[in-house]
Amino acid sequence: MNIIGKVTHDAQVRTTTDKRQVVSFSVSVNDSYTNKQGERIKQFTFFDCSYWLSTGITKFLSKGTLVELSGRVSANTWTGKDGNAHTGLNFHTSQIKLLGNVGQHTNPTEQKEPVTADRDNGTDDLPF
Known part of the structure; x- marks a missing residue:
């Protein structure tokens, strides 16, 4: 499944109890x-x-950044x-395309090629 949306707050790296890092x-x-x-x-x-592949993506996932994500959805x-019941949607991301920041490109033709991080093939096209 693919979704396109804006990051609502800066990404953070968490470390799980088994010492794995996740963004x-x-x-x-909208x-x-x-x-x-x-x-x-x-x-x-x-x-x-x-996102489990690379924590280096964190510096690119700031509030307002437009992203296209591939992965799967689960409900929580x-x-x-x-004491009230709550529900939420989780997106287990396997690929991230950075499409730009809010206000970064006023003309769509000026937008550069998106940066991609791909979990499926274990490669990283990010510049780090």
């Missing part, structure tokens, strides 16, 4: 449509994302400290 970040996917009354309706879907449910 954690979240992405907002959509809009016009209803029968002619009103523009905006919808936002938030994904908590994890939990009970909060307040």
